[in-house]
Amino acid sequence: MRDVIEIETKRLKLRRLRMSDAQRIAQFCDDPGVGRNLAATPLPYLPSAAEGWIMITHARAPLGRDFVYAVDLPGEGLIGVLGAHQRGDGFEFGYWFGRPFWNQGFATEAAGAFVSEAGKLGDLQAGHFVDNPASGRVLAKVGFAYTGETKTMFSLGRGESVACKRMRYGPAATRSPSAHEALVMH
Numbered sequence: 052m053r054d055v056i057e058i059e060t061k062r063l064k065l066r067r068l069r070m071s072d073a074q075r076i077a078q079f080c081d082d083p084g085v086g087r088n089l090a091a092t093p094l095p096y097l098p099s100a101a102e103g104w105i106m107i108t109h110a111r112a113p114l115g116r117d118f119v120y121a122v123d124l125p126g127e128g129l130i131g132v133l134g135a136h137q138r139g140d141g142f143e144f145g146y147w148f149g150r151p152f153w154n155q156g157f158a159t160e161a162a163g164a165f166v167s168e169a170g171k172l173g174d175l176q177a178g179h180f181v182d183n184p185a186s187g188r189v190l191a192k193v194g195f196a197y198t199g200e201t202k203t204m205f206s207l208g209r210g211e212s213v214a215c216k217r218m219r220y221g222p223a224a225t226r227s228p229s230a231h232e233a234l235v236m237h
């Protein structure tokens with residue numbers, strides 16, 4: 052993961068973030084259907100918030116604790132973002148896609164390719180709010196399984212704490228096949 056610059060899937064390209072992504076990130080995250088299902092995006096979500104987040108992500112890169120990729124749909128541009136962030140001894144996976152691109156298998160395709168790399172970092176976990184079953188479905192399809200734990204997590208987008216179901220990335224045998232992947236390394 053540390054050396055992976057790009058990951059190509061059948062329909063998508065995962066690449067490093069650019070400052071010029073701020074406008075589309077803000078456009079998609081300034082949507083309660085996205086922001087309310089994330090922990091760290093306030094609503095409204097302004098382009099300046101996206102710019103600040105990209106700047107901080109770039110500034111933290113030398114720490115080697117955050118691996119964040121934009122998801123491009125060729126001919127369209129950025130449609131989502133995926134990341135793995137160090138939390139204690141392991142990594143936490145988070146992701147979102149813009150509403151116009153939901154229910155077309157894009158999250159499953161991108162997340163499957165991403166976690167097959169990010170899983171090599173060590174223990175990889177994720178969580179979804181109890182009222183967001185679509186995310187649980189995607190996580191299960193790419194190889195996460197419920198741990199049985201539910202933790203309360205504050206959502207900036209909701210302004211309140213919400214129960215969050217915890218999941219852990221499982222052994223290779225349980226993963227969906229992620230065909231047509233190509234990695235570009237340093």
Ligand SMILES: CC(C)(COP(=O)(O)OP(=O)(O)OC[C@H]1O[C@@H](n2cnc3c(N)ncnc32)[C@H](O)[C@@H]1OP(=O)(O)O)[C@@H](O)C(=O)NCCC(=O)NCCS
Pocket residue numbers: 084085086088089145146147148149152153154155156157158159160178179180183184185186188189
């Ligand atoms: C969750 C999210 C990433 C899914 O993206 P997507 O591109 O639509 O996902 P996919 O098309 O790959 O798969 C969606 C799956 O969820 C299922 N699904 C959709 N709505 C659902 C619902 N209300 N209940 C249960 N399953 C649902 C779909 O049927 C599909 O599963 P299937 O292939 O078995 O039929 C997207 O909705 C999103 O970005 N939401 C806002 C942010 C977010 O929730 N991020 C995750 C935080 S944990």
